[in-house]
Amino acid sequence: MAYDTNNIFARILRGEIPCKKVHEDQHTLAFHDINPQAPTHILVIPKGSYVSMDDFTANASEAEIAALFRAVGKIARDIGAVEPGYRILSNCGPDSGQEVPHLHIHVFAGKKLGRMIAKD
Numbered sequence: 010m011a012y013d014t015n016n017i018f019a020r021i022l023r024g025e026i027p028c029k030k031v032h033e034d035q036h037t038l039a040f041h042d043i044n045p046q047a048p049t050h051i052l053v054i055p056k057g058s059y060v061s062m063d064d065f066t067a068n069a070s071e072a073e074i075a076a077l078f079r080a081v082g083k084i085a086r087d088i089g090a091v092e093p094g095y096r097i098l099s100n101c102g103p104d105s106g107q108e109v110p111h112l113h114i115h116v117f118a119g120k121k122l123g124r125m126i127a128k129d
Contacts (some may be wrong), residue, residue, distance in 0.1 A: 010060055010061070010102065010107065011058070011066075011109070012058050012110055014058070014112050016110050017109055018111035019058070021040070022128070028040035028041070029041040031087070031088075032053070032083060032084055035072075036054075036055060036073045036076035036077065037054065037056060037076050039052065039053040039084055039116075040052055040125055041111075047117040047118060047120060048120050049088055049090065049113065049116070049119040050116070052114070052115060052116075052120060053077065053080050053081050053084060053111070053116060054113045054114075054121055055069065055073055055110060055112055059112040060102050061101040061102060064112065065077070065100075065112045067127075081097055084111065085118070088118060090118035090119075094119040095116060095117060096115075096117070096118070096122050097114055097115065097116055097117075097124070098115045098125075099115070111119070
């Protein structure tokens with residue numbers, strides 16, 4: 010999957026599409042998902058043009074990598090999700106269901122989330 014500079018997250022980063030921001034720093038932006046799959050559903054994205062976790066971990070700087078994961082932890086603490094629990098998820102590639110070619114980490118919280126993958 011190639012990076013598309015007109016993907017929705019790139020457009021949000023450029024300020025072309027509004028978002029309900031919950032966190033921003035030099036390397037990351039986090040905002041509420043417009044189609045939440047849990048009572049709390051926040052997306053955390055790097056500001057750089059990375060397609061997936063594979064692309065990001067192979068090509069991002071140490072500062073970008075640290076910032077992304079620190080942002081996820083900060084958000085979980087800020088929303089009060091650490092003690093009851095939360096889930097993070099990042100799809101990578103077509104078989105995973107990745108729809109937007111910009112790395113994004115979903116933070117789900119606010120209810121019991123059940124199994125991540127159904128048993129066969």
